[in-house]
Amino acid sequence: MSENHASPSAPATVGEQAGAPAAEATTASAAEATSASPAAASPAAASPAAASSAAVSSAVAQQARGRREKPMFPDGPAPDPAGSHHERRIRSFQPRRSRVTTGQGEALRRLWPKWGLDIDGLSKLDLGELFGDPELPVVLEIGFGMGEATAKMAAADPGTGILACDVHTPGQGNLLGLAERNGLDNVRVANGDAIILLREMLVPDSLAGLRVYFPDPWPKKRHHKRRLIQPEFLALAATRMAPGALLHCATDWEPYAEQMLEVLSAAPDFENTQSDGGFAPRPDFRPLTRFEGQGLDKGHVVHDLLFRRKAH
Numbered sequence: 001m002s003e004n005h006a007s008p009s010a011p012a013t014v015g016e017q018a019g020a021p022a023a024e025a026t027t028a029s030a031a032e033a034t035s036a037s038p039a040a041a042s043p044a045a046a047s048p049a050a051a052s053s054a055a056v057s058s059a060v061a062q063q064a065r066g067r068r069e070k071p072m073f074p075d076g077p078a079p080d081p082a083g084s085h086h087e088r089r090i091r092s093f094q095p096r097r098s099r100v101t102t103g104q105g106e107a108l109r110r111l112w113p114k115w116g117l118d119i120d121g122l123s124k125l126d127l128g129e130l131f132g133d134p135e136l137p138v139v140l141e142i143g144f145g146m147g148e149a150t151a152k153m154a155a156a157d158p159g160t161g162i163l164a165c166d167v168h169t170p171g172q173g174n175l176l177g178l179a180e181r182n183g184l185d186n187v188r189v190a191n192g193d194a195i196i197l198l199r200e201m202l203v204p205d206s207l208a209g210l211r212v213y214f215p216d217p218w219p220k221k222r223h224h225k226r227r228l229i230q231p232e233f234l235a236l237a238a239t240r241m242a243p244g245a246l247l248h249c250a251t252d253w254e255p256y257a258e259q260m261l262e263v264l265s266a267a268p269d270f271e272n273t274q275s276d277g278g279f280a281p282r283p284d285f286r287p288l289t290r291f292e293g294q295g296l297d298k299g300h301v302v303h304d305l306l307f308r309r310k311a312h
Helices: 022-036 049-068 102-115 127-132 148-157 169-181 194-201 221-226 232-240 255-264 290-297
Strands: 116-118 138-141 160-165 187-191 205-211 240-250 268-273 303-309
Touching: 022 148, 102 116, 102 169, 127 160, 127 221, 138 194, 148 160, 148 187, 160 169, 169 255, 194 232, 232 240, 232 255, 240 255, 255 268, 255 303
Parallel strands: 116 187, 138 160, 138 205, 160 187, 205 240
Antiparallel strands: 240 303, 268 303
């Protein structure tokens, strides 16, 4: 049900985005293996027919490699913007490939240079410059799925900027399209690892809020270390959130909700907005998404957690 349960690790390249047949990769591998085999060096393999076949196979292999390496959107989101100069660590998201529609692709081509940014970790981000208003409070949303809820929140609160971070290319294109169609100039789309964004690119006290809706619950016990809401993450996030900023989490996975509540309650930089120290009712500003509605119809229980950043 939760739309962010299978967030990807990096946007797809052209072959993955356009749904290139798996047979091409198989053909490429077979061609490479053939060219390296002992038979390729035999006199029989040197015949004109064999040479022609080897040339065709080599061309197919090269074409397949080109599809994998060349991004569909040269001026759009990079496949792995910080991969070459930041550590490989355990991540809280995993690959989820799907096709980019014509409309999403067009939005990425036209709007990414205007409203998109890659999380490369190479420089500090000036949020006032990014949104064109140094006085605009900015909320970071980590994982936005297809962006419908993000667009609704941006439309309902034009006085707040939303920096929406995800790595799902179709969702990025969809949110950009929604922003344009609804005249939302308070949305920016960030592509890459939110941890690198927080640690390397955002300055202290720069965020008016942080939203984490329906993150991957990683239900298997051996994968719990991949869950995003951990003490280390909260310590980092607290340094980038202004005093009084609201941290809002929501999940439909009850064991994860219990862990979130436990970890947040123990975090020294945050305090629960609920006097009883428990979960919060869904606030009006978080819209009910289609996926959430389907889950509720099936009897799923959604838990919201609202914690405020303590004063320094």
